[in-house]
Amino acid sequence: MGNRIITIVWQLVRNWFDPRELRSVGNTPDYRFSLANERTFLAWLRTGLALIAGGLAAAQFLPTLPLVHLREAIAVALLLLGGAVAVRAVDHWARTERAIRLGEELPASRFPAVLALTVGFGALSLVVAVLAGAISG
Amino acid sequence: MTTARDPGLQPERTRLAWRRTLLALTVVALLTVRLAVTRGPGEAGLAALAVLGWSTTITLCWRRATGSGRPRTGGPLLALVGLAAVGFALLGALLALRGL
Numbered sequence: 443m444g445n446r447i448i449t450i451v452w453q454l455v456r457n458w459f460d461p462r463e464l465r466s467v468g469n470t471p472d473y474r475f476s477l478a479n480e481r482t483f484l485a486w487l488r489t490g491l492a493l494i495a496g497g498l499a500a501a502q503f504l505p506t507l508p509l510v511h512l513r514e515a516i517a518v519a520l521l522l523l524g525g526a527v528a529v530r531a532v533d534h535w536a537r538t539e540r541a542i543r544l545g546e547e548l549p550a551s552r553f554p555a556v557l558a559l560t561v562g563f564g565a566l567s568l569v570v571a572v573l574a575g576a577i578s579g
Numbered sequence: 580m581t582t583a584r585d586p587g588l589q590p591e592r593t594r595l596a597w598r599r600t601l602l603a604l605t606v607v608a609l610l611t612v613r614l615a616v617t618r619g620p621g622e623a624g625l626a627a628l629a630v631l632g633w634s635t636t637i638t639l640c641w642r643r644a645t646g647s648g649r650p651r652t653g654g655p656l657l658a659l660v661g662l663a664a665v666g667f668a669l670l671g672a673l674l675a676l677r678g679l
Contacts, residue, residue: 458658465653476652477589483657484596487664491603494668498610501675502617517675525668532661539653 458532461539468543479538486531493524508575516568523560590650597644600660601637607667608633614674622674629670636663 457463497520504513530553537549608629615626640656 458661459655461653461655461658473650473652474589477593477650480652480657481593481596484593484600487660488600488603490664490668491600491607494664494671495603495607495610497668497675498607498614498671501671501678502610502614511679514675514679518672521668521672521675525665528661528664528668532658535653535657 454533458536461536464536464539464543467540468545471542475542476539479535479542482538483531483535486534487528490524490527490531493520493527495524497521497524508579509571512571519564523557527557593650593652594644594646597640601640601644604633604636604660604663604667607664611667611670611674614671618674618678622677625670625674629667632663632666632670636660 497517500513500520501517504516507513534549534551534553540546541548611629612626615622615629636659639659643651643656
């Protein structure tokens with residue numbers, strides 16, 4: 443079971459870095475579609491980089507917060523979220539490219555909704571934490 | 580010529596998207612180096628790693644951001660910038676936690 447998962451992940455990562463197999467399926471589309479797919483990837487990557495920049499800023503510009511290690515928790519959560527967005531951006535680009543080449547439906551994704559809810563929930567809990575600190579302090 | 584069948588300036592827009600992305604990556608690299616430097620001389624190695632990762636990525640992606648002529652799409656470069664982003668995220672997490 444563990445071995446199978448490792449094999450699948452390895453296959454996936456190899457296809458990201460060596461997209462020859464991707465180029466061998468289906469037909470080469472109008473290059474404008476590939477360029478549009480690439481721009482979507484880059485926009486997602488910038489979203490991830492913005493989250494990572496937020497985490498790096500939290501780690502060095504926030505003062506020490508009243509809750510123990512809250513600053514580090516915020517920083518690491520943002521950094522990991524940004525990294526996950528970047529990985530998912532590469533995977534989604536590859537799956538979209540494959541679908542375009544094969545003339546299939548573009549891959550549907552719950553990821554944008556999950557990301558929006560996560561960021562919204564995180565912001566809300568920080569608002570609660572700040573208000574609680576203001577009231578008790 | 581490609582101009583006749585490409586009224587949407589697609590290669591140009593993609594080039595500008597690459598520039599924005601490399602700019603964002605540069606900001607992330609600067610923040611990482613600053614975090615490492617403020618944590619003291621013990622983190623000089625990680626600061627150097629950040630500079631190395633940044634310069635490698637910029638060098639490899641430079642033609643996508645500035646090149647003219649036939650547009651190139653896809654390829655391992657996309658996975659490479661993704662890897663660079665993940666690398667900075669891990670480096671940042673390591674630096675944030677080592678400060679505890």
